[in-house]
Amino acid sequence: MNTLEAIGARRSIRKFTDAPVSEEEIRALLEAATLAPSGMNRQPWRFVVVQGEKCAEMVEVMRAGIAKLKSQGVNTGSSERTAEIMAGAPVTIFIFDDVEMQEDMIGSFPDLLGHIVDIQSIGAAIQNMLLAATDRGLGTLWICNVFYAYEELCAWLGESRLMVAAVSVGYPDEAPGPRPRKSVDEVTRWVG
Numbered sequence: 001m002n003t004l005e006a007i008g009a010r011r012s013i014r015k016f017t018d019a020p021v022s023e024e025e026i027r028a029l030l031e032a033a034t035l036a037p038s039g040m041n042r043q044p045w046r047f048v049v050v051q052g053e054k055c056a057e058m059v060e061v062m063r064a065g066i067a068k069l070k071s072q073g074v075n076t077g078s079s080e081r082t083a084e085i086m087a088g089a090p091v092t093i094f095i096f097d098d099v100e101m102q103e104d105m106i107g108s109f110p111d112l113l114g115h116i117v118d119i120q121s122i123g124a125a126i127q128n129m130l131l132a133a134t135d136r137g138l139g140t141l142w143i144c145n146v147f148y149a150y151e152e153l154c155a156w157l158g159e160s161r162l163m164v165a166a167v168s169v170g171y172p173d174e175a176p177g178p179r180p181r182k183s184v185d186e187v188t189r190w191v192g
């Protein structure tokens, strides 16, 4: 599969088979992630792989975090559905930014720009991971609904760094068609 074929074939997968994913496969995805470009070659991505019996524990932690928010009257969107999807995946990889999470971490405009650079680098790494998975016949779901249980999941993972996303990985048990996209003309303005 060439690059453009992988870009075109990738889908968000929300139903996985029970087949386990080998450590070799996971390592191949992480290798692809680490080949991404990064600002100043800082390589700010850090990965935590949750697999096997720990997946069920992780989902319970996430559900507890969501339940706490709901009890406070917060709209938790589609996060419960996402937790259910994660429960059906053999592996979930959490992606952190190698910076300590602090409430006041964006102290100044240059600080903000520095964070934006690193988050872009991490986005590139995640997309590399997704495309490598597509190439290898694996399905993935890029997840930010983990933010509804941000503190609970970070505490459970023993992480104080900034959590950016999670990616669930497994062999697809569905073959969804392409989701709608805005046309290039809708999202582009040409200058000159």
Ligand SMILES: Cc1cc2nc3c(=O)[nH]c(=O)nc-3n(C[C@H](O)[C@H](O)[C@H](O)COP(=O)(O)O)c2cc1C
Binding pocket: 010, 011, 012, 013, 082, 141, 142, 143, 144, 145, 146, 165, 178, 179
């Ligand atoms: C940053 C980001 C966060 C996402 N978070 C979730 C999520 O929490 N739960 C979910 O089911 N899908 C999530 N998705 C998947 C999107 O819903 C999906 O990419 C979009 O609907 C387009 O579908 P496609 O990926 O099959 O092209 C996320 C995607 C991105 C890029």
